[in-house]
Amino acid sequence: MPRLPLLVAAVRKEAADVVAIDLAHPAGRPLPPAAPGSHVRVRVGEGPMRQYSLVNGPDDAAAYRIAVKLEPASRGGSAAMHRLAAGDTVLASLPVDGFPVDWTTGPLLLLAGGIGVTPLLGMARHAQARGHPFALHYFARSAGSAAFAGTLRSAEFAGRATCHFGLDADAVPGRLAAILAAEGGRGTHAYVCGPAPFMDAARAAGERALGAEALHFEYFSAGETDGGADRALTVRLGLSGGTLAVPAGRSILSVLLENGVEVDCSCLEGVCGMCVTEVLAGEPDHRDHFLSDHARAAGDVMTVCVSRARGPELTLAL
Numbered sequence: 528m529p530r531l532p533l534l535v536a537a538v539r540k541e542a543a544d545v546v547a548i549d550l551a552h553p554a555g556r557p558l559p560p561a562a563p564g565s566h567v568r569v570r571v572g573e574g575p576m577r578q579y580s581l582v583n584g585p586d587d588a589a590a591y592r593i594a595v596k597l598e599p600a601s602r603g604g605s606a607a608m609h610r611l612a613a614g615d616t617v618l619a620s621l622p623v624d625g626f627p628v629d630w631t632t633g634p635l636l637l638l639a640g641g642i643g644v645t646p647l648l649g650m651a652r653h654a655q656a657r658g659h660p661f662a663l664h665y666f667a668r669s670a671g672s673a674a675f676a677g678t679l680r681s682a683e684f685a686g687r688a689t690c691h692f693g694l695d696a697d698a699v700p701g702r703l704a705a706i707l708a709a710e711g712g713r714g715t716h717a718y719v720c721g722p723a724p725f726m727d728a729a730r731a732a733g734e735r736a737l738g739a740e741a742l743h744f745e746y747f748s749a750g751e752t753d754g755g756a757d758r759a760l761t762v763r764l765g766l767s768g769g770t771l772a773v774p775a776g777r778s779i780l781s782v783l784l785e786n787g788v789e790v791d792c793s794c795l796e797g798v799c800g801m802c803v804t805e806v807l808a809g810e811p812d813h814r815d816h817f818l819s820d821h822a823r824a825a826g827d828v829m830t831v832c833v834s835r836a837r838g839p840e841l842t843l844a845l
């Protein structure tokens with residue numbers, strides 16, 4: 528994928544632990560357009576490539592606009608992004624249309640949990656510009672932790688965006704169910720992004736109210752991936768030969784890279800699919816949010832950044 532150096536044009540504090548960052552062409556040229564729901568992959572220095580959803584509306588080619596939440600367990604990605612200042616340079620991919628919108632359906636119901644608001648804000652802006660009916664519901668622990676709360680409460684989204692801040696966690700599934708139930712029978716499609724419990728609650732209620740085919744999800748973090756009880760395992764390199772020991776608590780990917788085995792990667796969280804690798808023998812223990820149920824069941828590919836093995840050994844096509 529082409530990568531381009533982009534200039535940090537602006538950094539703004541958007542919430543207690545969230546900064547909004549505008550990335551512009553170094554020569555001030557317009558940037559290639561991005562579909563709603565797109566993300567860009569960004570690298571700071573020698574750190575990992577991480578993906579961030581764009582909040583851009585259409586006709587906004589002056590910058591790719593992202594927001595980054597500081598993760599307490601950051602392995603360098605979000606912390607490095609929070610240290611950026613105007614004038615710095617990062618390496619970025621072109622936009623990837625990872626969470627596409629189907630404009631042939633009825634209204635869009637956009638359900639955002641926390642920093643999951645970013646792709647949905649972009650979708651809301653595109654829907655607004657096209658005159659496509661939509662409603663956005665934004666759940667956050669508090670107003671202070673809610674990025675873009677001011678934007679969503681502005682005249683631009685009057686009557687279209689509803690904030691649900693400060694709800695008890697136990698109350699969120701019921702509120703989601705009520706919102707989804709009210710949309711039944713209108714051809715509504717729901718787009719959901721948020722932490723795993725939020726996604727699970729939206730999926731359960733959405734399947735009842737709208738049907739599974741009308742639900743679209745984007746997992747923004749695999750911090751919720753089942754960590755399970757990691758066991759040490761042996762990885763055999765089926766093409767190049769060699770055997771690697773993967774200790775408990777280390778990812779297969781990190782051991783591969785450490786031993787000079789080249790594997791493309793980006794998110795390191797089982798979300799982007801860049802590290803998908805063919806499995807020649809052994810049974811993967813899938814812990815990603817990328818592969819389809821069909822691909823998981825087949826068991827012939829796996830994301831080596833987060834997934835492990837059900838048995839003591841795997842042979843990969845590397």
Ligand code: FES
Binds near residue numbers: 794832833
């Ligand atoms: S690096 Fe993104 S899924 Fe593995």
